[in-house]
Amino acid sequence: MGLERPGAVVAGGPWADPHRPIYHFTPDRDRYRLNDPNGLIQWKGRYHLFYQYNPHGPYIDNTHWGHAVSDDLAHWEHLPIALAPTPNGPDSGGCYSGCAVDNDGVPTVIYTGIDPERPCLATGDNDLLTWRKHPNNPVIDGPPDGMKTVGFRDHTIWREGGVWYQVIGAGIAGVGGDALLYSSENLLDWDYLGSLMAEPLEDRGTMWECPDFFPLGDRHMLLVSRLPHLMGGDIWRTRVRWHSGDFADNKFAPDRSEVLDAGGNFYAPQTMLDDAGRRLMWGWITEGRSRNAQNIAGWTGVISLPRVLDLDGAGRLTQAPAGGTESLRFNHRQVDGMDLPAEDFAIAGLRGDSLEISAKFAMEDAVTFGLRIRCSPDGEEQTTIEIDPERQTLTVDRTTSSHDPEALLTRETGSLEPIAGDQIELRVFLDRSVIEVFANGSAATSRIYPMRADSLGVSLFADGPGVRLKEFDAWEMESIW
Numbered sequence: 001m002g003l004e005r006p007g008a009v010v011a012g013g014p015w016a017d018p019h020r021p022i023y024h025f026t027p028d029r030d031r032y033r034l035n036d037p038n039g040l041i042q043w044k045g046r047y048h049l050f051y052q053y054n055p056h057g058p059y060i061d062n063t064h065w066g067h068a069v070s071d072d073l074a075h076w077e078h079l080p081i082a083l084a085p086t087p088n089g090p091d092s093g094g095c096y097s098g099c100a101v102d103n104d105g106v107p108t109v110i111y112t113g114i115d116p117e118r119p120c121l122a123t124g125d126n127d128l129l130t131w132r133k134h135p136n137n138p139v140i141d142g143p144p145d146g147m148k149t150v151g152f153r154d155h156t157i158w159r160e161g162g163v164w165y166q167v168i169g170a171g172i173a174g175v176g177g178d179a180l181l182y183s184s185e186n187l188l189d190w191d192y193l194g195s196l197m198a199e200p201l202e203d204r205g206t207m208w209e210c211p212d213f214f215p216l217g218d219r220h221m222l223l224v225s226r227l228p229h230l231m232g233g234d235i236w237r238t239r240v241r242w243h244s245g246d247f248a249d250n251k252f253a254p255d256r257s258e259v260l261d262a263g264g265n266f267y268a269p270q271t272m273l274d275d276a277g278r279r280l281m282w283g284w285i286t287e288g289r290s291r292n293a294q295n296i297a298g299w300t301g302v303i304s305l306p307r308v309l310d311l312d313g314a315g316r317l318t319q320a321p322a323g324g325t326e327s328l329r330f331n332h333r334q335v336d337g338m339d340l341p342a343e344d345f346a347i348a349g350l351r352g353d354s355l356e357i358s359a360k361f362a363m364e365d366a367v368t369f370g371l372r373i374r375c376s377p378d379g380e381e382q383t384t385i386e387i388d389p390e391r392q393t394l395t396v397d398r399t400t401s402s403h404d405p406e407a408l409l410t411r412e413t414g415s416l417e418p419i420a421g422d423q424i425e426l427r428v429f430l431d432r433s434v435i436e437v438f439a440n441g442s443a444a445t446s447r448i449y450p451m452r453a454d455s456l457g458v459s460l461f462a463d464g465p466g467v468r469l470k471e472f473d474a475w476e477m478e479s480i481w
């Protein structure tokens with residue numbers, strides 16, 4: 001039984017594409033590209049999501065800021081485009097990534113106008129529906145005097161002691177990525193204060209995209225989407241890293257640094273503090289199929305579910321789903337507690353391409369175990385979420401996810417911390433081609449493109465005895481549209 005290539009399947013437009021998620025945010029268009037989340041802000045109680053957007057096709061060009069709003073972090077209402085390039089303006093080449101702040105009641109965004117890359121400012125009306133670009137744009141003329149850059153873009157802004165601070169991502173030619181710190185009294189006139197970093201990091205890559213800098217617990221956190229190489233005109237993206245450390249006298253001194261997401265498709269995240277005091281993060285879920293397949297599908301890019309960031313007792317950054325999507329659940333399935341047999345154990349009656357799965361395991365022995373999803377009955381296509389207690393890793397293995405030769409078929413591994421009592425709590429959000437996995441505070445985000453219409457099964461597995469399934473719940477998920 002076979003589906004044809006996506007090109008043939010999507011004849012009815014992108015919503016007919018079987019790989020298009022139904023409960024993750026994507027724009028309401030026939031042809032578009034979405035990438036970074038931008039300008040995240042809770043305004044008058046509502047969550048606003050802006051995002052990098054080409055409303056004309058699935059490729060990066062003529063970048064706008066799309067806009068959507070949500071009350072429950074699950075359902076989104078599409079709003080009119082917020083920013084579009086102004087011909088002959090400082091953003092004529094595109095409105096690249098940036099952030100939003102509340103300037104004493106005036107919603108204000110700072111973004112990168114290109115080309116060249118320069119910070120620009122716009123203010124919104126009280127409903128954030130129309131935006132006015134400031135006549136003084138760009139608000140910073142260019143990189144600091146004498147600094148030769150390969151990149152000078154993306155912004156994070158906060159206010160402290162009545163002063164605004166801004167960090168801009170940079171790539172210093174021949175040196176590497178950096179985060180440049182500025183201050184201002186009015187968001188318009190900015191003074192350069194030097195690198196945010198107390199000491200240069202060892203492995204800086206070539207450019208730091210989308211820096212995000214914020215306090216969390218008693219630490220400061222810097223998220224960086226680091227570009228290591230430019231390959232053949234295309235960008236070879238690496239994983240996002242988090243750094244934690246102290247921030248004093250305008251210098252950040254990180255003493256810990258780790259990969260943010262263990263999967264292969266999470267990039268350019270941005271955070272915001274919500275009214276409840278939660279540090280929420282959204283990221284761009286990138287593609288794992290060929291450009292040709294994206295062009296045929298007509299769309300590219302997904303926004304992740306929101307995640308709550310925290311620090312655990314050992315100072316590790318933890319991520320957990322922010323919630324809201326519980327209202328989408330239907331067709332609840334449960335499996336009673338049991339010792340997992342040392343073989344694949346298909347869960348009868350549980351099938352689907354849009355599911356939430358929540359499972360708790362207790363480990364008596366260091367045996368690798370986990371879950372397989374989007375399984376065809378004969379196992380030709382399947383994706384494995386694997387926990388290795390000995391190596392303390394979380395892996396998404398998509399080497400057999402699809403028999404489409406153009407789909408990314410890799411195995412991605414990241415670190416996983418055990419919790420008290422050797423228990424693992426797994427939450428899996430499967431949304432057609434999107435998988436977001438949460439396990440004990442670690443996260444892994446990947447894309448898969450099964451081609452068979454019967455690749456819908458779910459099974460548990462253990463490589464030997466010694467794993468107890470304590471709880472297992474699964475639901476099918478409704479569309480948010």
Ligand code: DQQ
Pocket residue numbers: 035036052063096097112153154209210225267268
């Ligand atoms: N995407 C934006 C840039 C940013 C990059 C352009 C990261 O501002 O550096 O769409 O994905």
